[in-house]
Every structure is written in structure tokens, then in C-alpha cells.
Amino acid sequence: MLRKVETITTKTTIKNVDGTSNTKEVKTITTQYEKIAKTLFNYPTVRRDDQVDILHGVEIKDPCVVPIYRHLEDPDAPETKQFVEDQGKLFQDFIKSKGGDVRTKLEARFTEMFNYERYGLPFKKGDNYYYFHNSGLQPQSVLYTQKTVDGESSVFFDPNTLSQDGTVSLSRYSFSESGKFFAYAVSVSGSDWVKIHVREVGADKDLEEKPLEWMKFGGIEWTHDEKGFFYNRYPAPSVSLDKAGTETNVNKNQAVYYHRVGTDQSEDIAVYKDSEHPDFGFVTTVSDCGRYVIVGAWKGTHPESLFYYADLEKQFGGNSVLGVPEFTTIVGERTGAYDWIANEGTVFYFVTSDGAPNKHVVKYDVAQPELGFSVVIPEVETAIFYHKVVANNKLVLVYMQDVKHVMRVHDLTTGEYLHNIDLPTGSIIKGVSGSKNKTEFFYNFGSFISPGITRRFDFANGQDTLFKETIVPGFDSSIFEVKQVFYPSADGTKIPMYIFHKKGLEMNGENPAFQYAYGGFNFSVLPSFSVAWLTFAEKFNGVVAIVNIRGGGEYGQAWHDAGRLFNKQNCSTDFQYASRYLISEKYTKPAKLAINGGSNGGLLIGTVLNQAPELYGLGIADVGVHDLLRFHKFTIGHAWTSDFGNPDVKEDFENILKISPLHNVDSSKAYPAVLIVTGDHDNRVVPLHSLKLGATMQYELNNNAKPIMMRINTKAGHGAGKSIQQTIEELSDKYTYLSITLDAPYFD
Structure with missing residues (x-):
């Protein structure tokens, strides 16, 4: 020295x-x-x-x-x-x-290089298609809508109108089942804290006087009666709202809340929390049929999870939340990661690493819990990376093979392998969108030297067609x-x-x-x-x-x-x-x-x-x-x-x-x-x-x-x-x- x-x-x-x-x-x-x-x-x-x-x-x-x-x-x-x-x-x-x-x-x-049109993955909700688009140098991408897959598009929601400098962004969003309502969460200056707003599709103003506050690390899930949605929030930290995002307070005791549209946040129902495990975070899903609410519990970023479900029909006589739902345990021990796939009646399907490091597909009948889990699609030597159920019973699985993707289609209920969906050599799937009650799904793939191609596969006719290809001028x-x-x-x-x-x-x-x-x-x-x-x-x-x-x-x-x-x-x-x-x-x-x-x-x-x-x-x-x-x-x-x-x-x-x-x-x-x-x-x-x-x-x-x-x-x-x-x-x-x-x- x-x-x-x-x-x-x-x-x-x-x-x-x-x-x-x-x-x-x-x-x-x-x-x-x-x-x-x-x-x-x-x-x-x-x-x-x-x-x-x-x-x-x-x-x-x-x-x-x-x-x-x-x-x-x-x-x-x-x-x-x-x-x-x-x-x-x-x-x-x-x-x-x-x-x-x-x-x-x-x-x-x-x-010059960023000034190219970028397209997000399309999805359909209600009668409309939606996708994000950036013309090139817009601060934030804009959500567009169109009536048909090849129809004329129009601006649905533009986050660039939320601030002059483009630092207010659309963090997450969710449409109600019929597509009537749109809930969206806004982040300021890149903070993990977001505020949830609600508006009716077609309106240019929010339905409610005040947004929901102190949400972080969670989604927005509508009940099928479209009267409200589930979301996650933490207790408010000891900082003023104008400093939210710069504070260092520990975030613990997350809870799942249900918000009924048109009511004040103070009236929201805490539907699930675990005071004995303040480190737990939650992911909430409403089943495709609308009858079940499924809550996954994660201890921070640990790979193992717990899972619970509530039967809204059994408790409330439909798909509405009229009080605090009663949850029943599906996975009560942290023995592996579980991801919800879909359900067929009382049979729930999951992708899990429990007993299978590369993951396999299992099912669980909530009407016969004594039977436990059974394997539907066994583990293979490559790991499952994405999953999506389309066209009622078509399970699309994307596997990772030496940092490249392979896409396979199985029958959800029997596990039978049906066919592959071919990808260009060395391609990586950037996302998959679709739903159980639609015959089509969209997937986007790219590489180090390709900015992205989005295609549409329709199980109704087996056609795989181009939706958008991103081109970078020059x-x-x-x-x-x-x-x-x-x-x-x-x-x-x-x-x-x-x-x-x-x-x-x-x-x-x-x-x-x-x-x-x-x-x-x-x-x-x-x-x-x-x-x-x-x-x-x-x-x-x-x-x-x-x-x-x-x-x-x-x-x-x-x-x-x-x-x-x-x-x-x-x-x-x-x-x-x-x-x-x-x-x-x-x-x-x-x-x-x-x-x-x-x-x-x-x-x-x-x-x-x-x-x-x-x-x-x-x-x-x-x-x-x-x-x-x-x-x-x-x-x-x-x-x-x-x-x-x-x-x-x-x-x-x-x-x-x-x-x-x-x-x-x-x-x-x-x-x-x-x-x-x-x-x-x-x-x-x-x-x-x-x-x-x-x-x-x-x-x-x-x-x-x-x-x-x-x-x-x-x-x-x-x-x-x-x-x-x-x-x-x-x-x-x-x-x-x-x-x-x-x-x-x-x-x-």
C-alpha cells in the first residue's frame, strides 16, 4: 500500500x-x-x-x-x-x-436501434383482442384493442398520459370474465408499490374515487360475478405516500383481500392471511369455471409452496364472495413447488417439482382427497418451463432443453402426448397466451438476433399462422x-x-x-x-x-x-x-x-x-x-x-x-x-x-x-x-x- x-x-x-x-x-x-x-x-x-x-x-x-x-x-x-x-x-x-x-x-x-415497432403477446378477453405496442421511442408501451384477429386496432389504454416524463408505468392489469371491467395497477418511478384503479371498458375515467393502495407482489383476480376481485397488500409502512418507493421498511404480513367494486378500500375483506408465517406471500387464482378460489402460499422465494382452495358455490351458492371464504388444504407441507394449471370439475391439475426436479403434471380430486395426488404426465429429462390449457383439454407444455425450447401438446385429462408445435432451431419462447374456453393461443419466440415473431395456433383447424413479426429498420x-x-x-x-x-x-x-x-x-x-x-x-x-x-x-x-x-x-x-x-x-x-x-x-x-x-x-x-x-x-x-x-x-x-x-x-x-x-x-x-x-x-x-x-x-x-x-x-x-x-x- x-x-x-x-x-x-x-x-x-x-x-x-x-x-x-x-x-x-x-x-x-x-x-x-x-x-x-x-x-x-x-x-x-x-x-x-x-x-x-x-x-x-x-x-x-x-x-x-x-x-x-x-x-x-x-x-x-x-x-x-x-x-x-x-x-x-x-x-x-x-x-x-x-x-x-x-x-x-x-x-x-x-x-436509432430502439426506434422500431414492438408488439406484446395478444390475448382475448370477452369479445376483444388486446396487445401492447410501442411505435419505437414511446416512453411506455400502449395497450391496443381490436375486434377480430386481423381487424383494425385502436388505443385502449395509454400509460404515457399518466405522466409528462414517462416514469409512471402500467405494472399489472386484469379484465373481468366477460371483458366488461378493467382493473389496472400503476407504478411511479419504478417502485414495487402500486395503486389499483378500476374502470369500465370503453370509459375514460375510473369508476372509483380513490385507487387501492399498498399493493406489492401480487396479481388481480376477478370473481366471475364481476362484482369484485382479489389482490394482495401489505400493512401500510410508516412513510408518507410521496416517499413510497424510497423507504427501507421491512415488508411482512402480506394478506389476500377481496375488493367489491364501488366500495371504499377500508371495507375490503381479508380473505386469507397467515399471522404465524409473516414471511409468506400469496398468489390467488379463480378457476376457469368460476367456482373455486385457489391460494398458493410461498415463503419468500423458497421453491416450495403450499396450496389451499375455497368452494364459492358450496359456501355462497354461486361464484360470488359474500363473506370470508373457508379454505381447505390441498398441499399442507412444503415438499416442492406447485403451480395451478386448471380444473375439470372437482379434479385439479398442477405442475409440480415435488418428487420430480424437472417437474411433472399431477391431479388431485377435491371430492376424494383421500386419494391424494396421482401423476398425469411423468417427469422427463428436460424441465417444464411454461404451461397453458387451451381448447378445453389441450395442455401446451414448453420444455427447456439445453437453454432452447421445445413445445409439446398433451391431453390434459389423460396425459396422452398429441404432437409437437415446431419452432425454428434455437428459438426461445418469450410467452404463451390463451384460455381454456378458446380454441386459439398465441406464442412469441425470438433469439439474440431476432427481436420476435408472434404466431397464432388454432386447435379448431390445426392452423399455425403469423400474427406479427418485429422488424428493426436498418x-x-x-x-x-x-x-x-x-x-x-x-x-x-x-x-x-x-x-x-x-x-x-x-x-x-x-x-x-x-x-x-x-x-x-x-x-x-x-x-x-x-x-x-x-x-x-x-x-x-x-x-x-x-x-x-x-x-x-x-x-x-x-x-x-x-x-x-x-x-x-x-x-x-x-x-x-x-x-x-x-x-x-x-x-x-x-x-x-x-x-x-x-x-x-x-x-x-x-x-x-x-x-x-x-x-x-x-x-x-x-x-x-x-x-x-x-x-x-x-x-x-x-x-x-x-x-x-x-x-x-x-x-x-x-x-x-x-x-x-x-x-x-x-x-x-x-x-x-x-x-x-x-x-x-x-x-x-x-x-x-x-x-x-x-x-x-x-x-x-x-x-x-x-x-x-x-x-x-x-x-x-x-x-x-x-x-x-x-x-x-x-x-x-x-x-x-x-x-x-x-x-x-x-x-x-
Whole structure:
């Protein structure tokens, strides 16, 4: 280390895990950080706490080793706001002074590339078809309607009218059974909090004076009498509505409510809650026949679920809710994930991982519960990814096979295989829409170099026809080459990775490369059309690598289990071995390799940078979970113990302490350039994770040769709901920083 060190002794208050405290003398090391930092990158100064935590007998950590910026957990504190402002100025000044005209070129190119018509997946409700459409640069996509599948369309609902800057988005929506009513939930600045509005189809004003508040993480399900709907909400946090989205209060005790249209929210009925399990969240479904209400209970993001049902006809004489429904248990033990498919009378069908890591289809007769579950469609060697029942008894199953999709049709009641629906080689299904009482369904597929094709399959005549094909003006997919490789990780496990770049690009070890992964929560990273990745490949002569590391759902529950809890290190190891593969095969070299991930993937980047900084030229961590010792104390963080473990449990604590980005910054190592990105309204992975890691890295690595900087998005959350303009600005900034730090020129 080049910094001058001075030691002083102070008295410090120590808080123990049991809530008690004591005082001891602590030797605090002070340095000439400010002088050295300003000589290099002029990092903003920020106060350091002198608090030390003792967790399970471990001092976390002496502030002379890793300072605790606990005060940055308060988003409303003046010094936090000043810190955010200073970091924003530092970053903008850096890219403007070092980036030349690259920023201008990137913004123009991204604007050009995003300016193409985008179509959402169509669906039919009542007599009308609906789909989302964006003409190109509209901040938010617009919901359109048309009477027939090939008829003339018109605007049904335009979220762009809800705000001047496009930062108010349509988060979720639901039509009543006949299509008469439309309930929609609105998010402000990307917050997970939404407000539910209700209007009659064809009207331009809401039916009710006030929207429903404090909904988060749930759907909207109408009863078939169309008098109301089910929704999820949490107790109101201790913040004013104008600050909703920036608070850090823990979200627990979610409940399912029933709202009768035209009444005040205070009259809503709490139909299901579990006070003994405050961590539980719920998903509610009304059966296609309207008779049953099905509630699935999930403990955070744990893969196992419970299921209950209520018989509205038996209790209320129809399909109305006239009081609190009585629920009966279907699945009472958390032995696997269960997803509702449909019912035929009293027989309920589910897709489940219980006893089948790749999932199978089972049935359960609520009239004969003593029979239990029986298998309808057995598990196969590939995992079930999507399911949809159409045309009464046609069960469409989409399977994942080596990160590519296969679509098969079965008879729901007998399980008999009927036929496949052919897809272009290597295609990925982006969504399926349809209903049990319609003969048609729509599916959309795409790839890294195809923005998407939507087709309509009609079981009435077996015809598979084109509905919409997305065309990007001026984009030539033929200039790119895409391939999939399987490389060995440290333990020999074969990990799939997609690689694409321009055809004819010489593999001489000098190309800039961009490596991305997620690796958590059973979520699969699938081939998708990315304006950012394609621009990097085209304009920087770059190599893009998308890695399907363990922890995701690419190979079913077993693949997820291999990358969570005490196997979490596998994620980082798999990612590092992907980097080594790219380097050894001459796709790139460490100084030219940028890595990126978001949320759990942001954690991945933070961990990898601490463990193997020598492999990289740049790390970009988006909205990451960086404090693995306190993540469970904020908003919905407690739900993630399924993958990370519980810091309050000694064994889990000891495991995650080794990979927590905030607690493993190593000042003895030379780090690549770093960019930490967050959003001021991210109330899922709250910004304090990024702020504390940024402050820690800038302090500990103050003499690092490469910059460590932050970009804090304003009026933005975890990612959803961003306007196109916000996206273009963020990408232009990120890739300008990449161009500077990787010394990667932009080619016109």
C-alpha cells in the first residue's frame, strides 16, 4: 500500500446480536485517503461510522479494516443525498472529460436501434383482442384493442398520459370474465408499490374515487360475478405516500383481500392471511369455471409452496364472495413447488417439482382427497418451463432443453402426448397466451438476433399462422454469428454459454468482450434480443457471452439447488471459469473483458471482483445485493434467505460472510474499473447496498489505478417501468464508461 498510515486509539460502542452493548478501546487506522484519492479520481469524502457489530462472536468488522457506512442506509439523510449527488457528478464529469464523442455516438445509435415497432403477446378477453405496442421511442408501451384477429386496432389504454416524463408505468392489469371491467395497477418511478384503479371498458375515467393502495407482489383476480376481485397488500409502512418507493421498511404480513367494486378500500375483506408465517406471500387464482378460489402460499422465494382452495358455490351458492371464504388444504407441507394449471370439475391439475426436479403434471380430486395426488404426465429429462390449457383439454407444455425450447401438446385429462408445435432451431419462447374456453393461443419466440415473431395456433383447424413479426429498420442479423458452447467448471460440471459476435471477427485475444450471468432463484437467462449487446458487438467489434451458471432454472430444480445456500460459491466459480474459457480460446484478454449482472447478478459481479479481479478490465454491478449480513432487514430482503441463507443463523452467516461483496473488498489486490448502478426508487434491492459498497471500495482501493464509480438513476426502481428515454441515457453512459476503461474504440 502506498498510503501513509497513522494509528489512534478511541473508545467504541459495540452492539451484540442479542441487543446488548459494551464499550472497548479500538485502534483506528487513519490514512491520507483524501489526498491520494483526489490525486487519482477525486472521490467524494463520506463520514465513516465507528460502530462495530458482533455477529455470532465475529467482529464485523473493525472499521480500520472495512468501514461501516451505516448512516448511508438512511435515504433521507442530508449526507446520503449529498453523497449521491457527489457520486453522480464525479461519474458524469469522468465520462464527459474522457469519453470524447463516444457518448454522443452511442446515444444516437441507441436511439436509432430502439426506434422500431414492438408488439406484446395478444390475448382475448370477452369479445376483444388486446396487445401492447410501442411505435419505437414511446416512453411506455400502449395497450391496443381490436375486434377480430386481423381487424383494425385502436388505443385502449395509454400509460404515457399518466405522466409528462414517462416514469409512471402500467405494472399489472386484469379484465373481468366477460371483458366488461378493467382493473389496472400503476407504478411511479419504478417502485414495487402500486395503486389499483378500476374502470369500465370503453370509459375514460375510473369508476372509483380513490385507487387501492399498498399493493406489492401480487396479481388481480376477478370473481366471475364481476362484482369484485382479489389482490394482495401489505400493512401500510410508516412513510408518507410521496416517499413510497424510497423507504427501507421491512415488508411482512402480506394478506389476500377481496375488493367489491364501488366500495371504499377500508371495507375490503381479508380473505386469507397467515399471522404465524409473516414471511409468506400469496398468489390467488379463480378457476376457469368460476367456482373455486385457489391460494398458493410461498415463503419468500423458497421453491416450495403450499396450496389451499375455497368452494364459492358450496359456501355462497354461486361464484360470488359474500363473506370470508373457508379454505381447505390441498398441499399442507412444503415438499416442492406447485403451480395451478386448471380444473375439470372437482379434479385439479398442477405442475409440480415435488418428487420430480424437472417437474411433472399431477391431479388431485377435491371430492376424494383421500386419494391424494396421482401423476398425469411423468417427469422427463428436460424441465417444464411454461404451461397453458387451451381448447378445453389441450395442455401446451414448453420444455427447456439445453437453454432452447421445445413445445409439446398433451391431453390434459389423460396425459396422452398429441404432437409437437415446431419452432425454428434455437428459438426461445418469450410467452404463451390463451384460455381454456378458446380454441386459439398465441406464442412469441425470438433469439439474440431476432427481436420476435408472434404466431397464432388454432386447435379448431390445426392452423399455425403469423400474427406479427418485429422488424428493426436498418438492422442486419446476417452479420452476426451465434453459437453455444459447454465449458467445464472447477468440479467438471459442463456449463452452457452462448457467444455471439460479428462474422469474420479475428480471435486474437485483443477483442473487447462483455460477459453476463444471473445464477439464482431458479431464474433462467434465455437468448433475447438486446439493443445494448448488439450495439456492443457491432460498434465495438465486441464478443458477447451469456453464461447459464448454476443457481438458475435452466436444468430444473437440481440446477437451482447446485447454486444456492451452501452451494452459492458455485455461481461465482462457474462465472470465473467462463471468463477463463473466453481468455484461453482467444476471444479476449483480461484487460478487455467487461462483466455485468443485475440484482442477484449484481451480487455475482461484486463477489467475482473480490475473488478474481485479475481476470477483468471492468465490472458493472446493477442494483446488486452487496451486504449479505443485513439484506434481510430491508423491504422484501427477508424473502431471499432461500438462496443466500439467513445471517441470523450461525452456519449460514459463516457461509455468506465469505462471499458478501461489502465484507470482502481486498485492498491488497489490484481491481479493474468498477461501475456500481442503482435506482433511487428501488425498494426491492434498496440503494443502500450499492452506496455502502461504493463508499467501501473507493476508500479501500483509493490508490487503485482504475476508477471505481457509481451511477444512481433518479425516478427509477429495480428495472421495471423505466421509460425508453431513461434506458437510452443509462446505456449511453454505461457503454461510454466501458469504452474508456477497456480502451475500446467505437467504430462508425
